[in-house]
Amino acid sequence: MNVGEWATLIGAGGSFLGGGGFFMARATVRAAQATAAANQAAARAQAAPAQQQADLAVLQATVNRVDEENGQLRGRMSRLESVVRAFSWTTDRWARQMHDRGITPEPMHPLADEYNRTGV
Template sequence: MNVGEWAGLVAAAGSILGGGGWFVSRATRDAARATAAATEAAARANAAPAQQQASLAVLEATVKRVDEENGSLRGKMSRLEAVLRAFAWTTDRWSQQMHRAGIEPEPPHPLVEEYNRTGV
């Protein structure tokens, strides 16, 4: 073989090996990406229980607060209903006193009539 033939052979081998190097570098890059994705997924999986615990703590605190507010509102509502019943009883008694005295009272408001009819 002469020098020109050797140069051609070396050039051909270089292009074949150079192309193989491209495939190797691409596979290495893809493997690095896969490893990074797996590491990130593992980190997320390890963080998930802590995140769930934090979310559960927030939910429990919210439920406790809402229960306390509901208890307070129920107490206020019960008191308001008791005052309304007492007021209705008092005004009914006054109305009866006026009828016995021959005084015709003003007609009650429609909401009062509805309450007297239904209790609601």
């Protein structure tokens, strides 16, 4: 073999090995990316129960607060309905007393009249 043939042979071999190195490097990068993606997925899977627990704790605290507020509002609403009912009975009694004595009272407000007729 002469020098030109050796040069061609070495160039071809180097080209082949260099190309193989390129493909090996590409495969290594892809393997590293796949490993990183798998590690991230594993970390998310491990963190998911803790995140769900935190979300559940926030939800439970919100439900407890809303339940407490609803209880307070129901109590206030019940008290207000009792006051309106008592006031309605009182004004109705006064209106009857005025009628009995021949005094014509002012006409009742439409909302009060509706409450007296329907209780709502």
